[in-house]
Amino acid sequence: MGLIAESLKRIKPSPTIAVTQKARDLKAQGRNIISLGAGEPDFDTPENIKNAAIDAIRRGETKYTAVDGIPELKAAIVSKFKRENGLIYEPGQITVGSGGKQIIYNAMMATLNPGDEVIVPTPYWVSYPDIALLAGGTPVFAETRLENGFKLQPDVLERAITPKTKWLIFNSPSNPTGAAYTYDELKQLTEVLKRHKHVWVLSDDMYEHLVYDDFEFVTPAQVEPELYERTLTMNGVSKAYCMTGWRIGYGGGPKELISAMAKIQSQSTSNPTSVSQWAAVEALNGPQEFIAEHNMVFKQRRDLVVSMLNQSKGLQCPTPEGAFYVYPSCAGAIGKTTSRGVFIRTDEDFASELLEEEGVAVVHGAAFGMSPFFRISYATATSALEDACQRIQRFCGSLR
Numbered sequence: 001m002g003l004i005a006e007s008l009k010r011i012k013p014s015p016t017i018a019v020t021q022k023a024r025d026l027k028a029q030g031r032n033i034i035s036l037g038a039g040e041p042d043f044d045t046p047e048n049i050k051n052a053a054i055d056a057i058r059r060g061e062t063k064y065t066a067v068d069g070i071p072e073l074k075a076a077i078v079s080k081f082k083r084e085n086g087l088i089y090e091p092g093q094i095t096v097g098s099g100g101k102q103i104i105y106n107a108m109m110a111t112l113n114p115g116d117e118v119i120v121p122t123p124y125w126v127s128y129p130d131i132a133l134l135a136g137g138t139p140v141f142a143e144t145r146l147e148n149g150f151k152l153q154p155d156v157l158e159r160a161i162t163p164k165t166k167w168l169i170f171n172s173p174s175n176p177t178g179a180a181y182t183y184d185e186l187k188q189l190t191e192v193l194k195r196h197k198h199v200w201v202l203s204d205d206m207y208e209h210l211v212y213d214d215f216e217f218v219t220p221a222q223v224e225p226e227l228y229e230r231t232l233t234m235n236g237v238s239k240a241y242c243m244t245g246w247r248i249g250y251g252g253g254p255k256e257l258i259s260a261m262a263k264i265q266s267q268s269t270s271n272p273t274s275v276s277q278w279a280a281v282e283a284l285n286g287p288q289e290f291i292a293e294h295n296m297v298f299k300q301r302r303d304l305v306v307s308m309l310n311q312s313k314g315l316q317c318p319t320p321e322g323a324f325y326v327y328p329s330c331a332g333a334i335g336k337t338t339s340r341g342v343f344i345r346t347d348e349d350f351a352s353e354l355l356e357e358e359g360v361a362v363v364h365g366a367a368f369g370m371s372p373f374f375r376i377s378y379a380t381a382t383s384a385l386e387d388a389c390q391r392i393q394r395f396c397g398s399l400r
C-alpha cells in the first residue's frame with residue numbers, strides 16, 4: 001500500500017493555479033508575460049473594509065469564534081439575503097466558512113454517500129467535480145453549448161437526473177463562461193427540478209454582483225419558492241468586495257444541512273479567521289457604491305476583449321452577461337500549424353503555444369470540461385488586456 005489515499009488519486013490539482021504559476025515562472029526568467037489566468041479582481045479591498053479589520057484587531061477580536069460564524073456576521077448575511085434576494089433565513093440557517101470553496105466542500109462532505117451523483121453543467125468551475133469526488137460522490141456532466149450562450153437547457157438537465165442524483169450545482173454568473181441566467185431561463189430549470197423532489201440545489205452565487213447592461217440577477221430559491229427547502233444558496237465576499245485573500249464565504253439553507261456542515265467544519269478548520277469575519281460584516285453592511293463603479297470598468301473591458309477576440313482569425317467569442325471571464329471557441333485554430341512549426345491539435349496546444357510565442361497566459365478549455373475553448377479573465381488592467389488581445393490576434397493570424 002502506498003502512502004497516499006486511494007480517494008486522492010481521482011483528484012487533480014487546480015489547473016488555473018498551475019497556469020498562473022507557469023506564467024509567474026516565465027516572468028521570473030525575464031519574459032514579458034501577460035497573465036489572464038487568475039480569477040480575482042485587480043482592485044484592492046475598499047478602505048472601510050480594511051479599517052473594520054484593523055479596528056477588530058485593536059478591540060481584541062482575535063480569539064476563537066463560534067465555529068460557523070459570529071452572530072454579527074450571520075445577522076449581516078440574513079439582511080443581505082432579504083435585501084438583495086428576497087430570501088428569508090434565520091441566523092440558524094446561515095453558515096460561514098473560509099471562502100466559498102469551503103461552503104461547497106462542507107455541503108458535499110455532509111451529504112454525499114458513495115454512488116451519489118452530483119450534476120455539474122459543463123464547462124464548470126474546476127473545483128466542483130473534484131470536491132464531489134473527494135467527498136465520495138460521482139460527478140455527472142450536463143453539457144451546455146456556445147449556441148445557447150453556455151446555458152443549461154431544461155431537456156439536458158432532465159436527462160442528467162437519475163434516482164441517484166443528490167445535487168445540481170448551479171452557477172450564475174458562471175466561471176468560466178460569464179453566462180448568467182435570466183428569470184425565464186432559470187424558471188425553465190426550476191420547473192424540471194420541481195418534478196424531481198429528491199434533487200437538492202447548490203446555487204453558487206459568487207459572481208452575483210458582477211453583471212452588466214442592467215442584467216437582473218436571480219437565484220433558484222427566489223425564482224421557485226418550492227425549492228427553498230432543498231436549496232443551499234452560497235455566496236461570499238471574495239469577488240464583489242475584492243477580498244479573495246480574506247477567505248470568507250457563506251451559505252443559507254435548511255437547518256439540518258447547515259448543522260451538518262458546521263459539524264464538518266468543527267473537525268477541520270473551525271471558525272473562519274475572526275478578523276476577516278469582522279471585515280465581512282463591514283463589507284455587507286457598509287457602502288455598496290464601489291461595486292457599480294468597478295462594474296463600469298469591468299463592462300468596458302469585457303466589450304473590448306469580446307470585440308478584439310472576434311476580430312482574431314479562427315476565434316468566436318459570445319458576449320457574456322457577467323463575472324469577469326470570457327470563454328471563446330478556438331475551433332478555427334485547431335488543425336493549424338504555428339510559425340515555429342508546432343501542430344495545434346487541442347486547446348491545450350493552443351494555450352501553451354500562445355504562452356510560448358506571445359507570452360499570453362490563458363487557461364485551456366479542457367480544464368473546465370469543454371473543448372476546444374479557452375478562458376480569459378479580464379480582471380486585469382485595461383492596457384494589459386489590449387496588449388494581450390493584440391498578441392492573440394497576431395498569434396491567430398500567424399497560424400497556417
Ligand SMILES: Cc1ncc(COP(=O)(O)O)c(C=O)c1O
Pocket residue numbers: 039098099100101102125171174175204206236237238244247248249
Ligand atoms: C464559481 C466560483 N465559486 C466559488 C469560488 C470560491 O471562492 P472563494 O475564493 O471565496 O473560496 C470561486 C473562486 O474562484 C468561483 O469562481
